[in-house]
Amino acid sequence: ASDEITCPEGKFCPEQSSEPTPCVPGTYQENQGMSECYPCQAGYYCEAGTSILVDSNKCPLGHWCEEGTKTDDQNPCPSGFYLNVKGATTREECLTCPGGYYCPLAGQ
Secondary structure, three states, X not given: OOOOOOOOOOEEOOOOOOXXXXXXXXXXXXOOOOOOOEEOOOOEOXXXXXXXXXXXXXXXXXXXXXXXXXXXXXXXXXXXXXXXXXXXOOHHHOEEOXXXXXXXXXXX
């Protein structure tokens, strides 16, 4: 009989593992039995142990998430800009605050 246990989602098990290791922030693993984690896809953020990219970890309003983003507040649009959609991938997606309005805070 085999004593091996399949590595679970959200973790990785390199050779000679005695226990599964959670994916580090900025990475994820959606499959079982893997020896490494993948970089978090652009438009999402991946905290430690992320196993799947779903709407709840889509980049939030007022922020952008390049590949490998670790937290939801890592890349806020600067003051004077805003972003009214989720899942942005670059700083260039932040919109200039229009005349007649003001955007005093980062991450609006």
